[in-house]
Amino acid sequence: MAEKEDIVLEESEDNLNKERLDESLGDFKGQEGQAPEDEEFLSLSEESSSENSDTGFNFTRESAPEDTPPPTDEEVKDKEQFIPWYKDRKFISLVGASTFLICILVFTLFYLIFSEGNIKPDIIASKPVEQPDIVPDESYKYNHDMSKIDEMIQKANALYFRGEIDQALRIYKQVAIYNESLSNYNLGVSQMNEGKLNEAFESFKKAIASGENQSVSAINAAVCALKLGDKEKFKYYIDLAEVYLSKEGKSKLYNYYLALIDYYKGYYPEALQMFQQVNIEPYIDTAKYLSAKIYAKMDFDAKAVQQLNTQGNFESSLSLGLLYARMGEYDKAKTFLNTAMKIERDFNQSLAALTLVDIKTGDYQNMLTRLQNIYKNNDENKYKVLGTYKIKTRLNKNLFDISIAQNNFSKDILKKTKNQFDLLFYYAPYQVFDSKQASLYIEKANIVDFIDDGANSKNYLTISKTLSSTNIKIANVINHALNQQLRLANEEFQNLLNSYPEHSILQYNLALTYAQMQNYELAYKYFSSSYHLNPKNYLAGVFAMLCGKLSDLDTTKLYNEILENMSADTNSNTMQKSMLFLANSDYVSMLPYLDESNKKETPLSLIFEAIIAKNNNLNNQVDVKIAKLRSELPQDIVANILYFNSLNSNFNIKEYAQNAQIHFKNLKIDYRNVFGGPNIARELYVSLMHISGLLNLERNKFKELMNTSKFKSEGVIQTLAYLDIFAQQYQESYALYNVLIDDLKIKDSRTLFLAAVAAIGANNPNSAIALLQLSKFSDKNNKESKAALGLLYQEVQNYEAAMSQYKTLPNDFKSEFFTFDIKD
DSSP, X not given: OOOSOOOOOOOOTTOSSOOSEEEOOOEEOOOOOOOTTSOOOOOEEOOOXXXXXXXXXXXXXXXXXXXXXXXXXXXXXXXXXXXXXXXXXXXXXXXXXXXXXXXXXXXXXXXXXXXXXXXXXXXXXXXXXXXXXXXXXXXXXXXXXXXXXXXXXXXXXXXXXXXXHHHHHHHHHHHHHHHHHXXXXXXXXXXXXXXXXXXXXXXXXXXXXXXXXXXXXXXXXXXXXXXXXXXXXXHHHHHHHHHHGGGGTTOTTHHHHHHHHHHHHTOHHHHHHHXXXXXXXXXXXXHHHHHHHXXXXXXXXXXXXXXXXXXXXXXXXXXXXXXXXXXXXXXXXXXXXXXXXXXXXXXXXXXXXXXXXXXXXXXXXXXXXXXXXXXXXXXXXXXXXXXXXOXXXXXXHHHHSHHHHHHHOOSOGGGXXXXXXXXXXXXOOEEESOHHHXXXXXXXXXXXXXXXXXXXXXXXXXXXXXXXXXXXXXXXXXXXXXXXXXXXXXXXXXHHXXXXXXXXXXXXXXXXXXXXTTOHHHHHHHHHHHHHHOTTOHHXXXXXXXXXXXXXXXXXXXXXXXXXXXXXXXTOOHHHHHHXXXXXXXXXXXXXXXTOSSOOOOHHHHHHHHHHHHHTTOHHHHHHHHHHHHHHSTTBHHHHHHHHHHHHTXXXXXXXXXXXXXXXXSOOOBTHHHHHSXXXXXXXXXXXXXXXXXXXXXXXXXXXXHTSGGGOSHHHHHHHHHHHHHTTOHHHHHHHHHIIIIISOOOOHHHHHHHHHHHHXXXXXXXXXXXXXXXXXXXXXXXHHHHHHHHHXXXXXXXXXXXXXXXXXXBTOOOSSEEEEEOO
């Protein structure tokens, strides 16, 4: 699916038995011709097998006598001693021999006409151009050979009657040799069609030895040797075909013969040039088809597609499906592969290719449903489908190559649902029992924007002393969260919750740290617990809905419960009710909140209004709300990124990147949220620096910070490790993540996953599998970890484990970091 990331099927000329593509050419009958010294024609039986594609030719050719020279004195004397034909035993024997040879020829020709000769497809690794059976060309008339031979015999008889005995004998001999060569050649083609390759090889050797049809017989002998796996004989006979090619100099198909020899010898540009000069029916389509194979081998996929689409003799749905998959045009690939599945010969391979395309495009459930319908409960065969092609897991180039990243960069940050929800979590306030008391313990400006009195907080702790001391403890932990120590805050909220497990506010705060760390499964758990402990804590209920949506959970029951409680509560918050509509993708129902007067404006309300305007295509209002958010938080990194984006989203990506360099180079903003705050701050910042070309400059800045004692923290290391991934410094990144995990004991799901990303970049797949398992254990709904694990298990051919990962992924999920190539 997308970069052009392919499904990539490479070839190896040294491996005759590798399977990636099903190719075969059947019987293809052409025109016939005249004597070796005159024009020649042939009919083909092409049997080609992918990587070392092999083609056989079933041809018939006949010769005409040369111009008759004047008789010699000796011939005149012989004429004077003319013996009547019915008394000449030599003549009678020659006629009898000719008649016998004609009978053999008739039998051979009738055998070729009425035998079907379907060729079982060969399976050899190749570029994606399969070769289906070719229907015999109806224009081929076998009686043409018979009439030509009959004409030659009549001419020889006439010469004999005139007394030109030597001339007659020469023609009789030529007919006999030609018939023998023709019989051996056609017998060889028949044996090839029956799969008797050793016998066919011997027949072609005899045809070569007879002195007729030598070049094409040698090509067919090479074909047999290739299919038998004898590379030395293949090389010998394809070279021999080239030696004998000079005898075909007058043939209209000389260029075609030469193209085939070049094709087999691997001289692809030369073969292409010759194929382009083929203009004789019915060989034009075959030349286009073989040209498509060459273009595919040379990775000119678009040209291969064009050649296949302009020929009509070959069923090429499988080839087109594979080529479109390599080109990243997955919708077209699926169309052709679905067609190819209806062809029995191509069923297995097209199914395997379609399965890979579904994995590329993230259509996991569609893939599983198809396999289930085909194999029912036969899981073993279902797993074997994954083994048809061997894959190599790699990182997605779209993320790391700056030019690709620019082409794929979305300047519309608010377009993605995940970004919308993450921004709401970023600007959401923490809850306390007493905001005035808590503010004394929190070292942050604009504290009123980021803490809020929990709904009916005094109902939880009736003893004022306990209430006050707990509020102070909560305030101290919130201080860590708001001062770029989010993971520390998360750990301390967990400890505090052990002492007060029934407190809605503590559950809410812990959930918010998980949501900002993008562990949506645990965030859902604690938000929903907070809401059920206090059904009037609507913000907890709404955020539970958002996390449930990001975790693909069924939130219907929770939605109805919250909506019912809000409807019965005359004092319910209209913003929170509108957020509930957002969770249910009911964008129109949110619009009244934009027009509400006398509402309190906070960072959360401003970003929410921008999201409402975005989802209802009110782009001018989006820009207004973002500008106001930035004026309220002039040093906030996320607000500044959103503001820059709103000012520059109409520029092309090159201008956008250049403006980013100017805008952020000397901007005075608080970068601490990047390395210690919510994950979205780091992600937006690194993405923008990457496409603007400032990545290395920022890396150096964080390296200096890491080397100073004041800023030497896990947050700085975390940010530098993340920057290193995008700078493709995988070994350095992997080493830094090891410090975080092993020394600093940072083992949240996101950190473990990013360490696995660095491990794959550093070519350490075994460590990546272990890290991804830990990441999935920490967050059972981490789809990125599941998708990556599925690919890595498939790579090491543990297909059952791969399938178990794919089963847990929804349709339309595409990994941001991981993809795969087809192994050679």
